[in-house]
Amino acid sequence: MTEPKSPDAKEVWITGIGIVSSLGEGLDAHWDALNGKKINIDDKRFAPYIVHPLAPVTFDAQIPKKGDQRQMEAWQRIGTYAAGLALDSAGIKGNKEILGRTDMIVAAGGGERDLAVDVAIMTADAKGNSSPAFLNERLMNDLRPTLFLAQLSNLLAGNIAIVHGVCGTSRTFMGEEAASIDAARIALARIESGQSEIALVGAAHNGERSDLLVLYEFGDYNLKEKFAPVWQREGNNGFALGSAGCFLVLESREHAEARGAKPYAKLTKVVADLAQRKQPGAVTKSLEALWPKLGIAGDSGNLITGATGAEPVTSEEKAFLRQHPGFAVRATGTMFGHTLETQFPLGLALAALSLSRGALFPPNDPSGFEVEKAGHPDQIVVLGAGHWQGEGMALVEAVK
Amino acid sequence: MSAPRDKFGRPIVVVTGMGVVTSLGAGKQDNWRKLTAGVSGIKTVTRFPIDGLKSTMAGTVDFVTVDPVTSTGLTERLAEMATEEALEQAAIGAKADFPGPLFLAVAPVEVEWPQRLELGRAIGKTEFGYDDMLRISGGGRYTKYHHRFMFGSVASHLAEAFGTKGSPISLSTACASGATAIQLGVEAIRRGDADAALCVATDGSVNPEAMVRFSLLSALSTQNDPPQAASKPFSKNRDGFVMAEGAGAMVLESYESATARGAKILGVVAGCGELTDSFHRTRSSPDGKPIIGCMRKTLADAGLEPEQIDHINAHGTATPENDKMEYNTTAVVFGEHLPKIPVSSNKSMVGHTISAAGAVEAVFSLLTLEHQRIPPTINYEIPDPAILFDVVGNKARDAKVTAVMSNSFGFGGQNASLILTREPV
Numbered sequence: 001m002t003e004p005k006s007p008d009a010k011e012v013w014i015t016g017i018g019i020v021s022s023l024g025e026g027l028d029a030h031w032d033a034l035n036g037k038k039i040n041i042d043d044k045r046f047a048p049y050i051v052h053p054l055a056p057v058t059f060d061a062q063i064p065k066k067g068d069q070r071q072m073e074a075w076q077r078i079g080t081y082a083a084g085l086a087l088d089s090a091g092i093k094g095n096k097e098i099l100g101r102t103d104m105i106v107a108a109g110g111g112e113r114d115l116a117v118d119v120a121i122m123t124a125d126a127k128g129n130s131s132p133a134f135l136n137e138r139l140m141n142d143l144r145p146t147l148f149l150a151q152l153s154n155l156l157a158g159n160i161a162i163v164h165g166v167c168g169t170s171r172t173f174m175g176e177e178a179a180s181i182d183a184a185r186i187a188l189a190r191i192e193s194g195q196s197e198i199a200l201v202g203a204a205h206n207g208e209r210s211d212l213l214v215l216y217e218f219g220d221y222n223l224k225e226k227f228a229p230v231w232q233r234e235g236n237n238g239f240a241l242g243s244a245g246c247f248l249v250l251e252s253r254e255h256a257e258a259r260g261a262k263p264y265a266k267l268t269k270v271v272a273d274l275a276q277r278k279q280p281g282a283v284t285k286s287l288e289a290l291w292p293k294l295g296i297a298g299d300s301g302n303l304i305t306g307a308t309g310a311e312p313v314t315s316e317e318k319a320f321l322r323q324h325p326g327f328a329v330r331a332t333g334t335m336f337g338h339t340l341e342t343q344f345p346l347g348l349a350l351a352a353l354s355l356s357r358g359a360l361f362p363p364n365d366p367s368g369f370e371v372e373k374a375g376h377p378d379q380i381v382v383l384g385a386g387h388w389q390g391e392g393m394a395l396v397e398a399v400k
Numbered sequence: 401m402s403a404p405r406d407k408f409g410r411p412i413v414v415v416t417g418m419g420v421v422t423s424l425g426a427g428k429q430d431n432w433r434k435l436t437a438g439v440s441g442i443k444t445v446t447r448f449p450i451d452g453l454k455s456t457m458a459g460t461v462d463f464v465t466v467d468p469v470t471s472t473g474l475t476e477r478l479a480e481m482a483t484e485e486a487l488e489q490a491a492i493g494a495k496a497d498f499p500g501p502l503f504l505a506v507a508p509v510e511v512e513w514p515q516r517l518e519l520g521r522a523i524g525k526t527e528f529g530y531d532d533m534l535r536i537s538g539g540g541r542y543t544k545y546h547h548r549f550m551f552g553s554v555a556s557h558l559a560e561a562f563g564t565k566g567s568p569i570s571l572s573t574a575c576a577s578g579a580t581a582i583q584l585g586v587e588a589i590r591r592g593d594a595d596a597a598l599c600v601a602t603d604g605s606v607n608p609e610a611m612v613r614f615s616l617l618s619a620l621s622t623q624n625d626p627p628q629a630a631s632k633p634f635s636k637n638r639d640g641f642v643m644a645e646g647a648g649a650m651v652l653e654s655y656e657s658a659t660a661r662g663a664k665i666l667g668v669v670a671g672c673g674e675l676t677d678s679f680h681r682t683r684s685s686p687d688g689k690p691i692i693g694c695m696r697k698t699l700a701d702a703g704l705e706p707e708q709i710d711h712i713n714a715h716g717t718a719t720p721e722n723d724k725m726e727y728n729t730t731a732v733v734f735g736e737h738l739p740k741i742p743v744s745s746n747k748s749m750v751g752h753t754i755s756a757a758g759a760v761e762a763v764f765s766l767l768t769l770e771h772q773r774i775p776p777t778i779n780y781e782i783p784d785p786a787i788l789f790d791v792v793g794n795k796a797r798d799a800k801v802t803a804v805m806s807n808s809f810g811f812g813g814q815n816a817s818l819i820l821t822r823e824p825v
Contacts, residue, residue, distance in 0.1 A: 006592070049534070071681060104676070108572075109551055110508050119529055122520030126528070133451030135513060136608050140452055143609075145616035149681045149811070153508040153551075154572045158681055158812025167676035167690070170814060171580060174508065175552030175570040182569050186584070193591040210530035214519075215511060217537035219546030272567035274559055388547070389556055390567060 005269075009192040013256045013263035013399065014352045016090025016249025018082040018202070021336050021346070022052035022242055026085060027353055034350070034361035039335050041227050041240065042208075048224045051207050052242035052337030057081060063163055073112040073150035074243075076159050079204025082245030083160045086200060090249035091261055093164070098259070101168040103196045104157055105187050107180035107203040107341040108172050111151035113211050117142045156204060166200050177306065178272065178390025179203070180344040185270040185392070187250055197255045202247030203341035212241060221310045221387055230309040230331040231318070231369040237311040239387060242337025246345040248352070263399045265352035269294050272392035283316035286391045287383070288323070294381060294395045300326030302360045302373060304351050305383040306343035307331045317385045318369070327381070328373035334364050344384040344392065351380035351396035404656040406670075407703045410590040412824045416663040417490025417651035419482035420763045422750040423459035423644055427485055432767050435775040436796040440628035440749050442642050448608055455620040457627030458606045459644025459751030472509050474604030476554045478647035478756075479504065483562055483600055490651035490663065492596060493563070500594040502564035503584040504555045505577030505601035507755045511549050513609060554602070564598055574810030575715070576674075577601055578648060578758025579818050583672040585652045595657035601759030602647035611643055617682060619719060631752075632779040633716035633745035634723050634787045641717040644751025648759030655824065667766040670803065670821045671702025677813035683721065684809070688729040694815035695733045695805065702819040704803060706734045709741060709819070711774055711799065713765045713806040714789075716745025717752055722809065727787040742799055743789040748778045758808040762818055765804040769822045773798050 019025065022040040023033040043050045059077050062084030063069050069077060087093040092102070121138050124130055149155050154172040161167045173179040173186075180203045190196040206212075216222050216239075223238035250267060271293045275286035303321070307314050321329055332346055339346060354360050360377050363370030382394040406412050420427065423441025424434040434441075441459045450456040464481070466473040493499045519542070523532045547553055555568040573580040578601030585597035614620050621630040621640035632638040658665055675697055677690035684691060699706060715726055731738055746764050753760050768774055773796055780793035803821045808814075 046534075110510050113510075115530055118516065122517060122533075123527055125517050126520050126523065127526045131451075132449035136449065136452035136612065139609055139612040140454070140615070143612060143616060146681075148613040148617060151508075151510075151613075152572075152574065152811065154574050154810070154812045154814065155681060157676075158814075161676045161678040161813050162681065165678050167678045167813065169674040170573065170676040170812070171584075172572045173569055174506070174572055175555060175568075176550055178552060178567055179570070182567050185567075186569070189591060189593060190587065195587055195591065210534065211511070214530065214533050214537050215546065215549060217534055218542040218549075220538045220540065220543075221546075222538075274556060274567050276560060386552075388550065389552060392567065 010194065011253040012188055012191045012250055012267045013253055014248050014265050014267055015251055015256050015261045015263055016086040017264060017349045017352060018085030018089060018247045019349055020057055020078060020082045021244035022055055023335060024055045025057055031353060031357060037364045043227060046213060049213050049222050050227050050240040052240055053208055054078060054243035068163055071146060071149060072159055075111055075204050075206040076150060076156050078206060078243060078245040079156045080159045080163050082202060082204060083200060083247045084164055086247035086249050087164055096165060098198065099165045102166050103168045103199040104160065104166050104170045105183040105199065105201050106157040106172045107183045108153040108156050108174060109341060110153055112209060114143060114147060115210060176340055177343055177384055177386030180341045181272045181384050181390065181392030184344065184348060184394060185272055188267055188270050191250060191252050198251040200247055200249055202345045204245035205243060205339040205342045207241030207243045207337055207339065223309060229334040229365050230307050231365050231367045233309045237309060239308040239310050239333065239338035242339040244336055244339040244342045244346060246342050246349050248345060248348055265355040265396050266399050267394065268397050269395040274389060275391055277389060281316060283313050283385055283391060284319045287317065287320040290391065290393050294393055301379055301381065302377045303327045303381040303383060304330045304332060304347045306347050307333055308338045308387045309333050310387045313385050313387060328360060329370050330361065330363065347382035347384065348394060348396060351382050354380060355396060355398045412655035413586045413589045413652050413669045414655050414658050415650050415666045415669065415766060416492065416653050416658050417486035418666060418763045418766060419485030419649040420760055421461060421478050421481050422646035422753065422760060423461055424750055426481055428767060435749060435764065436773055438776050438778045438794060440778060442627045442630060442751050444627050453611060454615050454622050455611060456624045457630055457642060459642060460606045461645045469514060470512050470548060471605040471607050472548055472554065475507055475602050476557055478604050479554060479558055479600050479602035480561065482647035482649035483558060486649040486651050492651055497563040498598055500596035500598060501566045501588060502555060502559050502568035503581040503597060503599045504558060504568060504570050505581040505755050505759065506554050506570050507603045507605045508572055509549055509551045512607060515545055572755065573814040573816065574812050575754055576758055576808035576810040576814040576816040577755040578760060579808040579816035581759060582650060582669060582762055582818060583674065583816060586669050586672050589652060589654050596651065596653045599652055599759065600649045601756040603753050603755040604645045606643050606645055614643060621718065629779050631718050631748045633718040633748050633777050634784055634789060634791050635780055636782045636784040638718040638720060638723060640719050642751040644753045646750060646753035646756045646760050648756055648763045650759065667769055668821045668824050669818060670825050671698045671819035673698030673701050674816045677815060682811050684725045688725060691729040691809065691815050692732050694817050698817035698819055702825060704819060704825060707737050709803050709805050711768060711801045711804045712741055712743045713761050713804055714743050714745045715807045715809050716747050718747065723787060727789055739790055741790060742774055742792050742797060744774055744777045744792040746775060758816065761806050762820060765806045765820045768804060769801055769820065772801055
């Protein structure tokens with residue numbers, strides 16, 4: 001895994017990008033929002049918890065059949081929508097020949113629960129009304145039969161196959177932030193080695209879920225009370241869950257050129273690690289060990305991180321970044337919130353977008369840790385350090 | 401064994417260690433003895449009340465207990481047991497220092513009912529909502545549940561316990577997950593990214609909500625009495641699958657690396673294939689093309705002709721639709737050769753181990769190659785006249801077996817096949 005790239009490794013281009021988030025949908029909307037330093041939060045609905053809610057989206061545009069939409073919960077609709085945008089952007093939407101051999105790696109968690117059913121069972125139990133059969137009977141009678149299909153992790157990929165016809169291979173990786181780092185890493189390795197020619201890679205997250213807030217509250221990870229940019233959460237750390245879907249079309253340069261597709265950028269390297277975080281400083285060390293594997297020349301550049309704002313990982317990541325002061329940093333968590341599996345593809349997408357637009361988007365950080373960076377970037381590092389485990393980096397470069 | 405590369409110039413991928421746990425027992429020896437004797441591991445569920453359930457039996461692994469009781473905890477422990485057995489056999493690396501990556505097929509993780517009810521009781525009120533749960537969830541009292549119910553928790557535990565290298569991958573392709581874990585390992589070795597890979601698949605998720613979910617989709621057998629007769633693959637009176645638990649683990653290595661260290665080679669993963677069905681969330685395309693394509697891709701990947709397959713370890717869930725579809729598609733792929741291929745479904749005895757099934761059945765396929773004996777499909781009393789497989793019914797059969805195809809099909813259009821051989825092809 002630390003081997004230098006084989007001389008026969010194929011160049012891999014990013015030829016399609018689909019994003020939908022709290023900032024809107026599509027590349028222009030996101031570019032404008034980032035340049036306008038827009039942030040969209042809701043601090044009322046789940047107060048005192050803060051979330052970045054999905055911007056209004058007309059799902060019909062990418063999921064034309066209402067029946068399909070009904071079979072999905074929000075996380076699947078967000079993902080299926082973003083996947084459609086990516087296929088449109090790559091110019092392969094509806095191209096059965098290509099889609100029929102397009103490989104897919106989706107990074108996913110699980111789907112929404114029926115909160116009313118949960119609460120009815122829990123309150124009955126708290127009242128002492130639960131016979132041995134009670135849980136079984138309530139679940140048998142009250143759960144919607146098809147809800148299971150909206151909860152299964154691999155059914156985001158399943159829905160993308162059904163709605164968009166992406167049906168080469170279909171793999172779903174799980175495991176929070178690291179899942180999408182590995183999805184990009186494996187897709188890149190497969191295309192570089194010739195095991196695949198074209199792949200759809202990405203994730204989706206619905207951050208507007210009480211059950212997820214409970215899960216992260218177990219570990220005291222949620223941002224409460226007052227919103228602050230990721231680098232200004234020293235006194236009140238945590239992440240604000242965000243809703244977003246992001247997919248990329250990756251393909252070999254030969255494959256793209258043969259069909260006349262234009263690249264946004266090339267994906268040169270993806271590396272990942274699982275630091276044992278019991279020791280303080282483990283994340284800093286892990287990132288230091290990953291850095292030279294990217295093969296970056298020079299000590300200045302651009303870096304987009306999915307830093308969560310949760311501790312201790314954010315401080316450990318900051319300690320690493322301080323050792324590379326020539327790199328202009330942008331934290332997507334400030335604008336998009338924490339979108340778990342979606343954060344790394346989002347970083348890749350914004351890197352490719354920035355390279356294709358010839359500029360890094362401006363900082364959004366009153367603390368001054370993020371600095372202005374003029375000039376035309378030709379390389380952007382994407383960094384992801386999961387809130388409790390998993391570290392990774394990618395190098396995205398301009399195609400010359 | 402001769403050249404270290406296959407006919408396509410790729411490194412040959414061999415198996416040097418295997419481990420398995422099912423409702424039949426822990427370990428290859430116990431499993432193989434019972435499997436070939438036609439013993440069923442399906443029992444009436446005793447782990448939780450079955451009142452009000454339509455299906456009341458499962459292939460639970462009751463001889464392993466975890467504290468606190470969670471499906472994810474059991475899933476993790478089953479994986480650990482299967483991995484320990486595989487590593488002991490492979491004798492690779494050092495203790496807690498496996499020289500390659502981990503690919504783990506694991507059931508999706510979620511907060512479970514005992515913990516949810518615990519939280520509800522801790523609120524101290526009788527009328528409450530998720531907001532009230534949120535108020536008491538923080539502060540460190542339930543930190544352990546954050547870790548337990550992260551999707552990556554099982555893989556990170558195994559990665560630390562066995563010292564696998566790099567970022568471990570947790571994956572789900574529903575009922576094809578086990579086969580996908582093996583496929584990812586094969587691909588990594590063929591690329592030259594690794595000389596060895598640990599591929600594990602595990603599922604310990606027989607709990608009330610999981611059973612209800614499958615039950616509401618009418619996927620489970622309701623022939624509760626006697627439980628051991630419920631799983632009837634290829635029978636006319638089959639009515640669904642039986643949920644089960646288990647784990648399978650395989651140490652994969654490049655042939656070159658295995659022979660260099662003098663490892664005993666147990667078999668070869670000669671081919672892998674996968675093709676997505678975009679027809680429906682739970683049903684196969686009526687024309688069967690994705691499954692047919694999956695099997696053909698696998699044959700092509702192995703560089704084999706249909707005539708060279710001499711046993712099929714079927715997906716064989718015993719749902720009315722799966723078994724019919726599996727027969728129809730297999731008939732297209734194998735044509736006139738099909739009657740000469742003995743077919744069997746391990747699920748008749750161990751039930752459907754869901755996320756683990758692909759790897760559990762790959763281990764059984766390799767044991768079939770080793771012993772030249774095919775485990776039976778039990779409960780095969782009333783053959784389905786529309787399924788003309790040469791089913792190895794009720795009694796194990798001695799046979800010359802050189803190449804086994806093992807099939808896995810899952811919800812979400814997941815189709816994956818493996819071809820396992822004794823020698824490189």
